[in-house]
Amino acid sequence: MNFDIIADLTWRGLIHQTTDDQNLAQWLNSRSRSVYIGFDPSADSLHVGSLLQLMLLRRFQRAGHRPIALVGGATGMIGDPSGKSEERNLLSVDSLRANVVGIERQVRQFLDFDCGDTSAVLVNNFDWMRKFSYLDFLRDVGKNFPVNVMLGKDSVKSRLSSEAGLSYTEFSYMLLQAYDFVHLNEQFDCELQVGGSDQWGNITAGIDLARRMRGTQVFGITSPLLVDSEGKKIGKTAEGTKVWLSSERTSPYLFYQYWINVGDADAGPCLRYLTELSRDEIESLDESRANSPHERSSQKRLGEELTRLVHGETGVAAARRATDIFFGAEITGFSDGQLRDIFTDVPSIELPLSRLEGEGLGVLDAFVEAGLAKSKGEARRTVQQGGAYVNNRRVADVDAKLTSSDLASESVMVLRSGKKRYALLRFVR
């Protein structure tokens, strides 16, 4: 092994805790190992919180190890109490199955499944857990879990002392995840589990179980959670919606914008945690951020790198094109299709084409119809204050009428209120 992954992860700040600080580096450098990270199928897409973990697997693979991505088809049926303050609602089996498929597809795009010995492996713990009978599980696995130790885990302790309590189901969660580790150890010689810092309890439970059941020594590493300088989770937009990896849930443009808007204080950690930029590149970005913050080269690079990783080169192009439009000049001479791609996240409303005929459609009415103003009075104010735009061209006249000559494409008109609130009017026959 010619790459010291522990040194790299340490420099990036990606190591929160390990089960063996002294020997892990040497152990990983001595030969190729199998490493596993689990992903929870609580939705049909992963979000940026999981991006850090996906990248970790990628880093291990690049360093010459074999990554195993586990999708929790079984554990997802139970619900991990770690870091959750309340009991979760159980997902239906159908939606769980759909979620597993969606997540598997995303994982595939981050790892190399065809590179010989270190080809990535994708597993679903439902495949082995389903075969267990309750009695067998209690005898083989449960017997190895002293309840007093389980009660000592943070995830359990915090819930027991709170109002919310904890069901027997969630209490049992750690047995399942612990057994996953043992199973992967048997099947794939997996000796290292990685996870977020909230996974420490589950990981050590697996290590204990492996020792008891198989007499083998395995290891664990946890990464920090992705939080901003104020301690809040990174990966939520200002409106509070999660930033997802799937383009159906979060368009490439919004994804890109999210990173462009990351605060200066958070840009450094994000570059280290999430990108594969070299130490030199990141440090020169740090410098640029300190000396000429207004250029925001860190944020731009971050947006570009991550959008490329998640949405590919076409995603970057789409995000760039949309960015130019959103912050740019007048919108004319586009086709409906182009506008639809650029404004995927923008609300739109259909109006009959006849509204544009004759007198034309009053601007105030247009803004109210589009939902950009609650009343014509409000629309009037916006226009008077210079905050109303049609196709990115400011409208100054309260009595202005819109006709078919104001269409930005065959049938679409782009309205904007203020700096960034957009809405589309689609005129149909």
Next chain:
RNA sequence: GGGGGGAUUCCCGAGCGGUCAAAGGGGUCAGACUGUAAAUCUGAUGGCUACGCCUUCACAGGUUCGAAUCCUGUUCCCCCCA
């Protein structure tokens, strides 16, 4: 059960019977500045067929030329005494 106070426009909160669509603050929206940031500054903030008109101050009545402001009843809230 007795006594007292209160209910105001998105929120908090002011409001001598006329000059009240209703002070002030918050929030929100727009503008300027800026790094698509933060902070700051400015303006706006019931509706409309808009130099005017209409509907609002818990609800229902009443007094008055005129009521958010006075009277009566109703509902809800708070405080004190039992």
